[in-house]
Amino acid sequence: MNFNRLLVILFLATSIITYGFTIESYGFGTFMNLAIDNFFITNTYDDSFKPGLGIRFSDQFENVEKVKLGFVTISRKVDKSYYEIGGFYGENYGIYLNLGYESFSIPSTFFEKNYVISKSFIATTSTSKTWISLPAIPFGDTIIGPIAFNYEDFKMKQTFLETNNEKSIDFSRMYSNLGGIPISYVQIGKTYSLGTTFFSDKSLEQGLIMGIGYDFENNDFVGVLGGRIFLGTDMFPEIFPDGIRIFFSSYAAYVPGLPRVNYTIWMKFLSPIKGDLIIQNETASFRFKLYEQ
Secondary structure (H helix, E strand, C coil), X not given: CCHHHHHHHHHHHHHHHHHCCEEEEEECCCEEEEEECCEEEEEEECCCEEEEEEEEEEEEEEEEEEEEECCEEXXXXXXXXXXXXXXXXXXXXXXXXXXXXXXXXCCEEEEEEEEEEECCEEEEEEEEEEEEEECCEEECXXXXXXXXXXXXXXXXXXXXXXXXXXXEEEEEEEEEEECCEEXXXXXXXXXXXXXXXXXXXXXXXXXXXXXXXXXCCCCEEXXXXXXXXXXXXXXXXXXXXXXXXXXXXXXXXXXXXXXXXXEEEEEEEEECCEEEEXXXXXXXXXXXXXXXX
């Protein structure tokens, strides 16, 4: 048996017995790790799989606000921030850093940034989300609003140092409601579009979009179609007590006169695992977490 493979199996078995079972995998197409407490096994890939071992440090900070309601005082979580930093060594070696922040007030905001620097490649990802809802506001003889919008984006860039080749994903979408007028915005790479939404819910998390945009890479107008839907089932409650919950979204831009379609598929897993799988024009990125509560 290959020594690296034996080392991975022994470390995994010993760590599960000692620390319990915690998995986090980060995907930029080439970087994954299996974390057990403060240690992890990493596996990077450029021309072949390259296992290694690493150590990580992480912490989380929460702000809690206490509100007094009569004789009762309740605590409300305002926001939280967190970080994780680690280093790994093996056939490939490097460091990684994750930073994140989430606000639970209105406007509700979230962002996370991930960095990986290794001997063979450099990768960065960032994702953010903002949800705002404001009531109608009188302005002179007219009324502005109500206003609501739900914005989410994801960006990834990876550079292979030996060949200088790059992979990238650049996507953002917004569903909004301005005084009862539904408006959508979608970006797929260098294609930007505006349009309208259909069958959207009050949270603007779901709905179909239809829009017209411009492809700055091919210098042509495009049509954009897509949508986002929630999928859930309570089957197999003995195995998945919280059920299976997924947000599935797909968006495509057709460039007239060209055989290809620019597209983005985004699957956001809520339970029983948490994570994202994003595919844009044959480039994929993923991040999953599976852990005991």
